[in-house]
């Protein structure tokens with residue numbers, strides 16, 4: 001296991017936001033943390049990134065794993081070009097860094113835009129640049145906090161495809177925070193649903209579907225209904241074995 005989270009909890013003042021959360025993420029897996037606003041998804045991600053240490057329980061990350069973080073907004077430096085934003089923070093030889101940055105700009109479809117400044121980019125392009133900036137550090141684990149939620153529906157789908165393309169190529173481990181059920185189901189190997197007050201892990205759902213997936217597949221629709229039922233407080237005791245079987249053929 002690359003990441004192991006045990007008995008994880010987090011309290012802010014009097015408010016216990018998360019409690020008793022246990023999960024693991026395997027090497028190269030895509031795992032989504034799904035839940036309604038305020039359930040604590042970002043809190044878990046921040047702790048995984050090492051940005052927050054004041055949690056209960058334990059987080060174990062395999063030694064030597066490099067972590068990359070992608071936020072909801074691109075957070076580019078406005079006075080630097082796309083290329084300079086991508087190499088920003090890299091140490092060592094400038095030319096070698098730029099060559100490396102260009103490889104990742106190519107991967108995210110921004111090779112032609114390297115001389116542009118953030119104000120000259122569309123929202124989707126800016127987020128692509130943020131993805132390149134994270135990838136250039138060659139992370140083993142990529143943490144994404146609602147990375148596509150500020151984008152229009154079409155751009156969002158394009159970037160979801162891009163994320164899968166990147167994953168196919170570099171097989172990095174991905175933990176994605178989202179409140180979008182369709183996004184979680186379409187992208188993930190597993191969907192972890194956080195729910196309750198305090199939030200606990202209400203589901204660890206394995207999405208046994210090969211890729212490329214069909215966004216409209218019947219299996220995804222059934223899982224979506226199950227997750228919606230759970231979010232609405234109806235536990236339907238779903239027959240997962242049946243869905244997995246149907247899923248393989250979808």
Ligand SMILES: Nc1ncnc2c1ncn2[C@@H]1O[C@H](COP(=O)(O)OP(=O)(O)OP(=O)(O)O)[C@@H](O)[C@H]1O
Nearest residue numbers: 012017035036037038039040041042043044177179
């Ligand atoms: N630094 C903080 N101080 C106090 N309360 C906090 C802090 N960080 C988070 N919280 C609270 O913890 C809860 C969970 O926050 P978090 O941002 O993790 O939720 P989320 O599921 O990511 O929500 P969203 O989808 O809206 O981003 C919220 O009630 C929030 O107000």
